[in-house]
Amino acid sequence: MGRFIARRLIQAIPTLFGVLLITFLLSRLSPADPVKLMLAGNSEVTVEDRQRLMDALGLNDPLPLQFVKWLWQLAHGDFGQSIYYHRPALDLILERIPNSLQLSLLALLITLIVGVPLGVIAALRRGHVEDHAIRVVSVAGHAIPQFWLGLIFVLTFAVQNRWFPIGSMNVVGEDCTFCWDRVWHLMGPVLVLSIAGIANLPRILRTEVLEVISQDYVRTARSKGLKENVVVAVHILRNALIPVVTSFGGILVIFIGGSLIIERVFNWPGLGRLTFEAAVSKDYPVVQAGVVISSVLLIFSYLLRDITYAWVDPRIKVR
Amino acid sequence: MATEAAAAPLPIPAKEVRRASAGLWSDAVWRLRHDPTTLVAMAVMVLFVLVALGADFLAANFFHRAFSQQDILSAYDKPSAEEPWRWFGTDELGRSSVVRLLYGARVSLFIGGFGALTAFVIGITAGLTAGFFRGRWDDLIVWLVTTLNSIPTLYLLLIIGILWRLEPLPFALLLGGLGWLGICNFSRGQTIALREREYVLAARTVGCGPIRLMARHIAPNILPLMIVLAMIEVGQLILTESAISFIGFGIQPPTPSWGNMLTNATQYLSKAPWLIYPPGIAVVITVLCLYLVGDGLRDALDPRLRGAIGAKR
Numbered sequence: 131m132g133r134f135i136a137r138r139l140i141q142a143i144p145t146l147f148g149v150l151l152i153t154f155l156l157s158r159l160s161p162a163d164p165v166k167l168m169l170a171g172n173s174e175v176t177v178e179d180r181q182r183l184m185d186a187l188g189l190n191d192p193l194p195l196q197f198v199k200w201l202w203q204l205a206h207g208d209f210g211q212s213i214y215y216h217r218p219a220l221d222l223i224l225e226r227i228p229n230s231l232q233l234s235l236l237a238l239l240i241t242l243i244v245g246v247p248l249g250v251i252a253a254l255r256r257g258h259v260e261d262h263a264i265r266v267v268s269v270a271g272h273a274i275p276q277f278w279l280g281l282i283f284v285l286t287f288a289v290q291n292r293w294f295p296i297g298s299m300n301v302v303g304e305d306c307t308f309c310w311d312r313v314w315h316l317m318g319p320v321l322v323l324s325i326a327g328i329a330n331l332p333r334i335l336r337t338e339v340l341e342v343i344s345q346d347y348v349r350t351a352r353s354k355g356l357k358e359n360v361v362v363a364v365h366i367l368r369n370a371l372i373p374v375v376t377s378f379g380g381i382l383v384i385f386i387g388g389s390l391i392i393e394r395v396f397n398w399p400g401l402g403r404l405t406f407e408a409a410v411s412k413d414y415p416v417v418q419a420g421v422v423i424s425s426v427l428l429i430f431s432y433l434l435r436d437i438t439y440a441w442v443d444p445r446i447k448v449r
Numbered sequence: 450m451a452t453e454a455a456a457a458p459l460p461i462p463a464k465e466v467r468r469a470s471a472g473l474w475s476d477a478v479w480r481l482r483h484d485p486t487t488l489v490a491m492a493v494m495v496l497f498v499l500v501a502l503g504a505d506f507l508a509a510n511f512f513h514r515a516f517s518q519q520d521i522l523s524a525y526d527k528p529s530a531e532e533p534w535r536w537f538g539t540d541e542l543g544r545s546s547v548v549r550l551l552y553g554a555r556v557s558l559f560i561g562g563f564g565a566l567t568a569f570v571i572g573i574t575a576g577l578t579a580g581f582f583r584g585r586w587d588d589l590i591v592w593l594v595t596t597l598n599s600i601p602t603l604y605l606l607l608i609i610g611i612l613w614r615l616e617p618l619p620f621a622l623l624l625g626g627l628g629w630l631g632i633c634n635f636s637r638g639q640t641i642a643l644r645e646r647e648y649v650l651a652a653r654t655v656g657c658g659p660i661r662l663m664a665r666h667i668a669p670n671i672l673p674l675m676i677v678l679a680m681i682e683v684g685q686l687i688l689t690e691s692a693i694s695f696i697g698f699g700i701q702p703p704t705p706s707w708g709n710m711l712t713n714a715t716q717y718l719s720k721a722p723w724l725i726y727p728p729g730i731a732v733v734i735t736v737l738c739l740y741l742v743g744d745g746l747r748d749a750l751d752p753r754l755r756g757a758i759g760a761k762r
Contacts, residue, residue, distance in 0.1 A: 148596030156608055273736035275688050277695055278729035281715060289719050387601035391692050406696060409607050421608050425600045432599070 134440050142429050149425045150204070153418055154197050209422070210415030214408065219419040223401060227423070229299065230400030233392070234385035236320045241327030241381060248328070249335025249374075250367060253343065256336075264332055271329025276388050280322045280395035287318070294318055299399060319396040323388060327381045334377045338370040345369075375439045382431040386424055473673065473750070480749040487745025490738040497735060501554040528723050538723045549705045550727050556706040558735070560621045561687035567625025568686075569679040572632025577663050577671075579633070580640025590637070594630050602627055603693060610698025617700060624686050632678050639671040673750035677743050684739035691732050707732050 184190050191199070203210075209219040252264040288296045299315050306312060342348065343366060351365045352358075389402035397403070405420030407413075481487055528538040528546075537546035579590035605627065609615075615623065643649060644667065652666050687707075693699035694708025702709055707728040714724035 144592055145595050145599050148592060149600055152596065152600065152605075153608070156612065159612070269737065269740055270733075273684070273733050273740060275691055275729065275732050277692055278711065278725070278732065281711065281718075281725050282729070285718055285722055285725060290722070383598075383601065387603050390601070390603045390607065391696065394696055405604065405607065409611050409698065412611060414611070417608055417611060421600065421604045424604050428601060429599045 131440070135437055138433055138436055142433055145429055146426070149429070150201065150422065151197070153421055153425075154200055157414065157418060158193060158196070204422075209419035212408070212413055212416045214411050214413040214416070219415045220423075222404060222416060223419050223423050226399060226401045226404045227427075229398065230386075230389050230393070230402065232316070233319055233323060233389065233398065233400060234382070236316065237323035237327060237385055238378075238381065240320060240324040241331055244324070245328050245331030246335060246367075246371075249332035250339055250362065250370075252332055252336040253339035254362070256340065261336075264336075268329045268333050271325055274325075276322060276326055277391040277395050279325065280318070280392055283318050283322060284395065296397070319392050319398055322395075323385055323392055326384045326388060330377060330381055330384070331374070335370060335374050338373050339366055342366050342370045372439075372443045375435060375442060378438075379432050379435045382435070383428065386428055386431070389424075477673075477746070477749040481745060484745050484749070486741055487749075490741035490745070493734065493738045494742060497554060497738075498558060500551060501558050504548075504551040504555050537727045538721065546710075546724060546727055549710060550707075550731060553705040553707045553710055553728060554731065556617050556700055556704060557687050557690060557708070557732070560617055560624060560690045560700075560706075561683040561735075561739075563618070563621040564624035564628060564686040564690075565679050565683040567622055568628040568632060568682050569675065571626065572629035573636050573668070573671075573675055575629065576633040576636030576638075577640050577668060580637040581644055581659065581663055581667065583641075587637075590633065594633055597627060598630055602689060606689070606693045607696075607698050610693065614701060615699070617704070617706075620690070620700060621686075624689060628682055628686055628689075632675055632682065635678060636671050636675055639674070640667055643667050643670055674747070677747045677750065680739055680743040680746060684736035684743075687732060687735055687739075691728075 181190075189196075207220055209223075211217070212219050212222055215222060248264050248267075252261045255261050283294075284296060287294045294317060295315050299312065348361065348365050351361045356365075389400055390406060391402070392398065393400045393402035394406050401420060401424060405417055405424070408416035408420065481491075537550065539545060575590050575593075579587040606623075609623065613619075640663075644662075649662060649666050652662055657666070690699055690706065691708035691711070694706050695711050697709070697712055700706040700709055702713070710728040711725060714721070714728070717724060
């Protein structure tokens with residue numbers, strides 16, 4: 131297992147390198163001139179001063195050298211200073227990550243609690259009303275834009291009826307993580323996020339269950355007189371769930387990518403909203419850090435998924 | 450089909466007379482003609498495209514409103530059936546929601562369609578060549594796909610949105626340039642499996658070059674499924690476009706798109722709640738129909754489902 135994890139970690143390095151390269155190139159291709167931004171409104175600057183500032187900032191270095199220097203900075207945790215907050219960009223982001231994780235992990239949990247039974251029911255009742263209903267729900271879940279669902283939620287349950295708060299994490303003045311107030315604020319965003327997951331999981335699980343159901347060992351289990359519940363829980367579900375682990379990758383992409391939109395709709399102070407607000411105020415270092423960190427989160431979740439997969443299905447390690 | 454069989458008198462006439470043996474495409478058409486769900490979804494899509502193409506004509510002759518025409522006196526008017534342009538209500542400037550929806554359809558459908566076409570071309574080229582040649586080129590493509598897959602698309606679009614202000618055409622190209630990963634992965638996998646087959650070896654022994662092998666012997670076998678994926682990609686891209694335009698970094702006003710119409714609607718949520726329904730429902734219907742068409746096409750085109758007519762699934 132240790133060797134597998136090590137190999138998988140090494141494989142993540144070129145991916146991370148690619149992510150950093152793309153982010154770096156995008157910032158260099160930018161038509162916005164950082165020197166001009168810094169000197170805005172200062173009319174006494176001569177061409178020589180400009181050149182000296184360019185030199186001091188390293189903007190006259192060849193691109194590869196600039197890239198290496200930037201990587202060196204990142205390796206020391208330096209993502210630059212936020213123009214808006216006058217604080218290190220990394221600190222700002224690290225403060226917000228727990229808030230975002232709260233959303234995605236809870237949504238993942240709800241996806242599992244609701245999605246697994248739905249997938250099993252769809253497979254066991256194949257061709258019946260339940261199966262068709264679940265299929266309709268999952269297709270609809272794919273077609274409805276997350277943010278629009280969020281908007282409808284806000285409009286119906288927060289604006290027209292005051293059942294839920296319009297946004298944010300806590301009522302003003304209260305600041306707690308484990309209290310009714312937080313649960314109340316979490317409900318909207320988590321519900322909307324998990325609907326995206328619930329659209330995905332049952333369809334994948336249904337296929338897997340159908341595959342397992344026709345296996346010999348399931349027939350054996352039935353023929354030796356085991357109760358149907360035991361057959362489903364022990365013999366079918368345990369084996370069908372293995373490939374489902376891989377689908378977590380896709381679901382996490384939806385959650386991490388979706389955070390940008392959902393946190394905007396529900397005004398949730400997480401990584402997504404920070405990056406969005408930084409983008410609005412042209413706070414480039416923070417946006418850049420937001421993109422890099424969200425990608426790192428994604429690479430990390432892929433890694434975690436593969437390790438879980440190898441753990442539940444040891445055949446994978448050999449490959 | 451089941452009803453036909455039930456109504457037929459005994460003895461049951463030979464079933465196979467109903468059609469001559471056919472190739473892949475005519476067979477697919479035959480199958481589609483017997484699949485009402487897919488046909489309805491296709492009809493809706495055709496209708497949407499026609500309405501979007503005829504937006505100018507409809508706005509001038511039926512609604513009598515241009516999409517940017519303001520009318521402060523009738524700002525925040527509720528939907529009403531009086532005049533056609535009031536059907537879906539008006540926004541804060543008294544612009545007609547239904548007319549803006551038509552023009553939004555134009556932008557959104559164009560971006561979805563053209564973007565998916567781009568994704569299709571890039572994805573199938575990259576996937577075919579990577580799977581066929583393997584080696585360094587394959588490594589490069591796989592690395593590119595993994596890398597792009599590891600950056601959340603919306604975050605990447607956000608960073609691009611700060612740096613450039615994109616018109617619909619470059620925006621469609623950009624979305625296509627980010628959306629080819631799935632098609633590439635799939636066609637690469639299929640190509641790797643197909644290139645080991647006997648008929649490919651046979652073609653190789655009679656002297657076919659790599660381009661002919663890919664174009665004549667491998668591509669036709671993976672094309673149908675890729676078309677289905679591209680169809681679903683259209684829906685995906687429409688969703689992505691609406692999301693990024695919604696947060697204000699996609700298509701910029703005054704060009705209406707379904708996404709930026711919703712941005713506008715959120716600002717007047719309590720004053721004009723009806724504004725958030727039409728663009729959202731338009732997206733849902735479009736994407737839903739595209740999924741259904743994709744699903745139906747897969748059933749029609751996938752040779753592995755052959756002979757299982759009537760016993761679909």
